Amino acid sequence: MRVIVIGGGMFGASTAYQLARAGVDVTIVDHAHPGKATLAGAGIVCPWATRIEEPEWYEMYAAGARFYDQLIADLHAAGETDLGYRKVGALVTSTDPAELKAAGERISGRVKNAPEAGDVRLLSPGEARDKFPALREGLEAWFIPGGARVDARLLSAAMIRAAVARGATYRSDYVTLDMAGDRVRVRDGGGRIMTADEVIVAAGAWASQILDPIGIAHPVKPQKGQIVHLRLAGVATAQWPVLLPMTSHYMLTFDDSRVVVGATREDDAGFDYRVTAAGQAEVLEAAMSIAPGLVNAEIIETRIGFRPAGPTVKPIFGRVPGIEGLSVGNGLGAGGISIGPYAGKLLADIVRGETPELPVTAYAPQRS
Numbered sequence: 370m371r372v373i374v375i376g377g378g379m380f381g382a383s384t385a386y387q388l389a390r391a392g393v394d395v396t397i398v399d400h401a402h403p404g405k406a407t408l409a410g411a412g413i414v415c416p417w418a419t420r421i422e423e424p425e426w427y428e429m430y431a432a433g434a435r436f437y438d439q440l441i442a443d444l445h446a447a448g449e450t451d452l453g454y455r456k457v458g459a460l461v462t463s464t465d466p467a468e469l470k471a472a473g474e475r476i477s478g479r480v481k482n483a484p485e486a487g488d489v490r491l492l493s494p495g496e497a498r499d500k501f502p503a504l505r506e507g508l509e510a511w512f513i514p515g516g517a518r519v520d521a522r523l524l525s526a527a528m529i530r531a532a533v534a535r536g537a538t539y540r541s542d543y544v545t546l547d548m549a550g551d552r553v554r555v556r557d558g559g560g561r562i563m564t565a566d567e568v569i570v571a572a573g574a575w576a577s578q579i580l581d582p583i584g585i586a587h588p589v590k591p592q593k594g595q596i597v598h599l600r601l602a603g604v605a606t607a608q609w610p611v612l613l614p615m616t617s618h619y620m621l622t623f624d625d626s627r628v629v630v631g632a633t634r635e636d637d638a639g640f641d642y643r644v645t646a647a648g649q650a651e652v653l654e655a656a657m658s659i660a661p662g663l664v665n666a667e668i669i670e671t672r673i674g675f676r677p678a679g680p681t682v683k684p685i686f687g688r689v690p691g692i693e694g695l696s697v698g699n700g701l702g703a704g705g706i707s708i709g710p711y712a713g714k715l716l717a718d719i720v721r722g723e724t725p726e727l728p729v730t731a732y733a734p735q736r737s
């Protein structure tokens with residue numbers, strides 16, 4: 370079987386990697402649009418703290434985090450060890466004591482079925498600051514030991530390299546789709562037909578641009594996110610936990626004294642690939658109000674990503690009804706670094722005709 374995967378972000382890279390591991394002949398085509406979400410994603414993998422109550426989505430979110438242990442082990446075995454992955458734990462805090470209490474109850478309920486989250490406990494303000502020294506004084510925090518962070522740039526590139534090592538082909542190009550009878554066809558940037566038995570569109574926020582011309586009204590739209598990278602020169606940040614202050618803002622650190630603070634969620638900005646004054650201010654103000662220890666940090670870059678946001682938080686993946694040889698993997702929204710690797714595994718199973726280990730009908734794409 371020959372498969373073309375369109376898109377080399379978290380969804381496409383994972384699907385291609387899993388297909389290649391199963392011995393399938395895969396070609397990955399990626400245009401790397403400015404604003405490719407995977408290149409901007411913060412990298413938090415900690416589903417248990419979410420405030421969103423959506424059972425089917427949460428099932429995927431939690432399974433996605435659980436899958437990481439296996440994924441990281443498989444990639445290590447393939448020689449891919451530079452992934453920025455570390456189980457640093459997560460601190461969940463709030464300036465509102467009632468909200469912190471409610472968060473604790475929610476998290477405790479969820480982790481009962483998730484031993485990988487570790488033993489969740491409430492930290493005193495001093496203990497919380499010992500773990501995250503930039504945190505403001507006086508805040509208690511729930512600590513979730515199993516929370517992790519990963520560098521999605523490194524991880525997606527590693528999955529693609531591991532796929533190529535197993536025989537996949539990687540190609541940098543912008544492709545389009547047309548129909549030959551009931552069957553979908555891919556054309557490369559030069560208009561030449563690329564032959565395949567199966568085509569998987571994992572094109573993120575841009576997917577409707579290639580699905581519209583073949584009559585598919587795909588509901589995923591861009592949600593712009595601006596995310597700021599700071600450096601605390603000389604500070605050893607490698608072990609700092611992810612900080613989740615129960616708003617849409619958060620922060621996490623990497624080994625190179627980097628503190629990543631995010632992020633805006635702009636639903637009406639289209640593909641506006643610009644750092645804006647309002648976006649930058651929003652993110653920095655939120656960060657410094659919860660972590661005043663960052664005031665002297667150096668701003669090193671602001672990244673922009675277009676989250677592929679569907680009509681609900683649930684991802685959309687599987688075969689497209691009525692079109693031969695076409696599948697879609699999309700709609701990862703704000704949780705795609707957590708969910709993407711696992712969803713890619715499930716989609717690879719579907720395309721190979723295997724029964725995925727989770728029921729997937731809730732995520733099935735529609736034709737219109």
Ligand SMILES: Cc1cc2nc3c(=O)[nH]c(=O)nc-3n(C[C@H](O)[C@H](O)[C@H](O)COP(=O)(O)OP(=O)(O)OC[C@H]3O[C@@H](n4cnc5c(N)ncnc54)[C@H](O)[C@@H]3O)c2cc1C
Nearest residue numbers: 376378379401402406407410411413573594674705706707
């Ligand atoms: C600021 C920000 C912070 C985030 N933080 C987190 C987080 O902490 N944790 C978490 O779990 N998730 C997070 N996310 C979400 C996560 O990054 C995304 O859900 C995920 O990366 C989406 O991956 P994707 O593969 O679907 O899309 P993308 O990464 O956007 O990849 C799609 C690819 O398809 C390519 N493409 C499109 N059309 C074509 C074509 N016609 N031909 C060839 N190639 C094409 C594009 O160029 C692109 O490279 C964050 C996102 C943002 C923006």
